[in-house]
Amino acid sequence: MIKVKNIIKSFKSGDSELFVLKGVSFSVSSGEFVSVTGRSGSGKSTLLYQLGALDHPNSGEIHIDGTEITKLSHEKRTDMRLESLGYIFQDYALIPELSAIENVLVPLMMQGMDKKTSEKKALRSLEKIGLAERTNNLPSQLSGGEQQRVAIARAIAHEPKIIFADEPTANLDSETSEAVLKNFTELNKEGQTIVMVTHELEYASLTDRIITLSDGEIVSDIKNQKN
Amino acid sequence: MQKVQNKFNKFKTSISVGFFLAFRQVKRSSIATTILIVFVMTLTFLNLVVVRGVLVGLLEGSTNVYRSSYAGDVLITTLPKKNYIENSQSIIETANSLPWVEKLTYRYIEGGEVEANYKTRVNLTDKANSTTGSIAGIDPVLENSATHLSQFVVEGSYLTSEDSDSILLGANFLRRFLDIEAPGLTLLENVFVGDKVRVTIGGNRKEFIVKGILKSKSDQVDFRMFVLDSTLRNLIGRSDYNVDEISLILKPDTDPYVVKDALLKSNVDTNARVQTWDESLPKFLLDIKNTFGILGNVIGSIGLVVASITIFIVIFINAITRKKYIGILKGIGIDSRALEFAYVVQSIFYASMGILIGLALLYGFLVPFVASHPIKFPFSDGILVAEVPNTLVRAALLLIATIIAGFIPARLVVKQNTLDAILGR
Numbered sequence: 001m002i003k004v005k006n007i008i009k010s011f012k013s014g015d016s017e018l019f020v021l022k023g024v025s026f027s028v029s030s031g032e033f034v035s036v037t038g039r040s041g042s043g044k045s046t047l048l049y050q051l052g053a054l055d056h057p058n059s060g061e062i063h064i065d066g067t068e069i070t071k072l073s074h075e076k077r078t079d080m081r082l083e084s085l086g087y088i089f090q091d092y093a094l095i096p097e098l099s100a101i102e103n104v105l106v107p108l109m110m111q112g113m114d115k116k117t118s119e120k121k122a123l124r125s126l127e128k129i130g131l132a133e134r135t136n137n138l139p140s141q142l143s144g145g146e147q148q149r150v151a152i153a154r155a156i157a158h159e160p161k162i163i164f165a166d167e168p169t170a171n172l173d174s175e176t177s178e179a180v181l182k183n184f185t186e187l188n189k190e191g192q193t194i195v196m197v198t199h200e201l202e203y204a205s206l207t208d209r210i211i212t213l214s215d216g217e218i219v220s221d222i223k224n225q226k227n
Numbered sequence: 228m229q230k231v232q233n234k235f236n237k238f239k240t241s242i243s244v245g246f247f248l249a250f251r252q253v254k255r256s257s258i259a260t261t262i263l264i265v266f267v268m269t270l271t272f273l274n275l276v277v278v279r280g281v282l283v284g285l286l287e288g289s290t291n292v293y294r295s296s297y298a299g300d301v302l303i304t305t306l307p308k309k310n311y312i313e314n315s316q317s318i319i320e321t322a323n324s325l326p327w328v329e330k331l332t333y334r335y336i337e338g339g340e341v342e343a344n345y346k347t348r349v350n351l352t353d354k355a356n357s358t359t360g361s362i363a364g365i366d367p368v369l370e371n372s373a374t375h376l377s378q379f380v381v382e383g384s385y386l387t388s389e390d391s392d393s394i395l396l397g398a399n400f401l402r403r404f405l406d407i408e409a410p411g412l413t414l415l416e417n418v419f420v421g422d423k424v425r426v427t428i429g430g431n432r433k434e435f436i437v438k439g440i441l442k443s444k445s446d447q448v449d450f451r452m453f454v455l456d457s458t459l460r461n462l463i464g465r466s467d468y469n470v471d472e473i474s475l476i477l478k479p480d481t482d483p484y485v486v487k488d489a490l491l492k493s494n495v496d497t498n499a500r501v502q503t504w505d506e507s508l509p510k511f512l513l514d515i516k517n518t519f520g521i522l523g524n525v526i527g528s529i530g531l532v533v534a535s536i537t538i539f540i541v542i543f544i545n546a547i548t549r550k551k552y553i554g555i556l557k558g559i560g561i562d563s564r565a566l567e568f569a570y571v572v573q574s575i576f577y578a579s580m581g582i583l584i585g586l587a588l589l590y591g592f593l594v595p596f597v598a599s600h601p602i603k604f605p606f607s608d609g610i611l612v613a614e615v616p617n618t619l620v621r622a623a624l625l626l627i628a629t630i631i632a633g634f635i636p637a638r639l640v641v642k643q644n645t646l647d648a649i650l651g652r
Contacts, residue, residue, distance in 0.1 A: 081560040093551075106247070106248070111240075
């Protein structure tokens with residue numbers, strides 16, 4: 001499903017160059033729930049941006065479902081994100097003037113679905129993550145946990161091949177975090193491929209596989225025996 | 228072919244998503260902000276239309292008075308090398324026989340001197356309280372029915388058919404109405420209604436009592452003196468009834484050019500000059516009118532630039548403050564065109580609302596109000612000229628400028644790197 005070959009990513013900082021990813025390679029199979037962990041600044045979010053076609057690596061290859069995404073044009077990458085990928089941001093990233101259901105249905109409309117069909121699909125998605133009663137609330141009227149669940153509903157509504165989640169529990173209390181993680185595990189049980197960045201080992205331990213990054217390099221890649 | 232079809236479908240989807248986003252954004256944005264933006268757009272639209280309208284209306288007021296108080300719709304005057312219109316009565320008959328002519332009036336015109344202190348001046352070396360100007364001989368009933376001359380009487384009263392010893396003075400002959408000093412300009416001092424004045428035309432003199440003072444803001448009235456036609460004929464010894472001016476008032480909605488053509492076909496031009504009212508306008512008035520038109524367009528263009536900058540700033544601030552959300556939308560796969568279109572739709576919304584409110588204010592309040600309460604300029608009672616086609620062109624220009632001004636900042640922000648936008652870099 002995902003093949004990453006020798007990804008290098010650096011940022012210019014004045015005269016010097018800061019290497020955030022130093023030749024990262026790994027692959028993810030279809031239906032896997034993978035967590036990427038590491039300390040702050042280890043490069044885990046940067047890795048997720050490359051995988052999610054939000055950023056370009058300096059070099060290396062990223063194959064998603066057979067497509068080399070680093071060579072795609074800006075437009076094709078946008079199409080890829082719309083059609084095949086679901087992205088969950090750390091701070092929910094909902095559009096404030098759109099209600100919960102509208103936040104979910106926008107990408108569906110962009111796929112060319114008519115409003116009725118996209119509304120039905122968005123509602124189904126919200127029901128799936130247990131938020132059917134708050135569909136018409138604006139993000140400002142929802143709690144942090146509810147907002148993150150709307151973000152999950154938005155990411156899964158178009159049935160993407162892979163979901164990328166960037167610290168999805170970072171701004172949530174432990175109870176809500178567990179509920180969100182439960183959503184992920186249930187989705188994974190249905191066959192959804194998920195790559196989640198987290199710095200909390202407790203939540204990483206709920207995934208099939210834990211990749212640990214340190215200083216831009218993979219220092220461990222272990223199958224989780226508990227699952 | 229399939230590729231083109233796909234592109235078209237994607238474009239259609241982008242428009243529909245853009246419209247959806249724009250509608251939600253406008254609907255859920257602060258009402259106060261929306262009102263403020265629409266208010267600014269309304270003022271901008273009015274600035275585009277009203278400034279030019281007042282400038283043109285200033286002259287329009289003047290030309291309207293010229294037409295209603297003097298020229299009528301078609302003006303027949305003496306040929307340049309003649310002293311009067313030959314065969315005047317036959318021309319009057321021809322004009323009266325035309326089906327479009329509702330009323331007409333004629334005038335005898337002579338240059339003369341009017342003197343006020345001829346009785347009290349002790350020494351001939353003392354300065355005479357006198358001035359020179361045109362004296363019009365009119366049939367007061369006919370003149371009033373055609374040009375409503377009596378409505379311009381500001382002191383005293385209008386002439387009757389029996390007032391053979393009375394005179395109406397244009398206000399611009401009197402110092403107290405026209406207090407300016409100019410080389411060669413002599414004005415009558417301290418002349419009031421009831422005073423006696425002496426008129427001299429070509430050596431013939433007659434004493435008149437000032438019956439009224441006329442003020443219309445049209446030189447053709449304010450720089451003339453009016454006496455009965457019979458009195459003037461006697462004074463100048465004209466017994467042939469050949470007049471100097473004939474003003475025709477046409478039935479409503481008649482094109483003056485049709486009547487002019489009809490008169491020319493009757494060979495009226497062999498004895499007189501036939502002009503529509505606008506052709507007869509003094510050249511300086513036409514020049515000023517054209518100048519004000521150009522000025523109005525220049526000011527209008529500046530208004531258009533100001534409007535464009537206003538909407539550019541509004542959309543740019545809107546887009547910049549929402550940069551993160553633009554990034555997120557791009558991040559979840561929303562096409563750049565949809566986002567740009569969302570901002571263009573918002574610009575169109577603000578401009579359309581401004582234009583609609585502006586149109587309602589313009590035609591529902593401003594134009595009728597200024598028509599009934601003209602702006603009192605020194606040389607005219609200015610009206611607000613806002614011809615519908617002209618206004619619509621300006622509305623369209625504003626809309627186009629707004630679309631461009633809304634698109635550019637949206638494009639600048641949408642074009643930014645998606646990740647940078649999301650992370651607020």
